[in-house]
Amino acid sequence: MDNEVKLTKDDSIFFMDMVGSRKSPNHVPKINKVKPYRKMLKDRNSTEYTRFIRIYKAMRHILSEREMIILDEIYGVNGVNCTLKTTGEKVNLSPERVRQICKKSENKLVFGILKKLKEDANKS
Numbered sequence: 001m002d003n004e005v006k007l008t009k010d011d012s013i014f015f016m017d018m019v020g021s022r023k024s025p026n027h028v029p030k031i032n033k034v035k036p037y038r039k040m041l042k043d044r045n046s047t048e049y050t051r052f053i054r055i056y057k058a059m060r061h062i063l064s065e066r067e068m069i070i071l072d073e074i075y076g077v078n079g080v081n082c083t084l085k086t087t088g089e090k091v092n093l094s095p096e097r098v099r100q101i102c103k104k105s106e107n108k109l110v111f112g113i114l115k116k117l118k119e120d121a122n123k124s
Helices: 009-019 037-041 047-062 065-075 084-091 095-123
Strands: none
Touching (some): 009 037, 009 047, 009 095, 037 047, 047 065, 047 095, 065 084, 084 095
């Protein structure tokens, strides 16, 4: 775990809101909703983008290598963010499979964040 980055409850809720997690206290069920982070990815200089990527980088150690590669491409960690189609071409997967892996990985991150918060609360 990345011990240098401290995640607050606000950081956790922010990340869950951005990935559209049902675990967020602010969750509002919507079908076919575009993930909130999509708008944010267009402005890489924004504080929201920086915060989102900081939280992601602090927690991405729990992901498999393939999951990390896909989310790095989608989020634009190493450059420009890519579409599902472009990411799929890079990793030799269909856009639908990339979407599925992305969703699974984001859920994994959310559960990891919640677990970390619980552990930190128990230490206090």
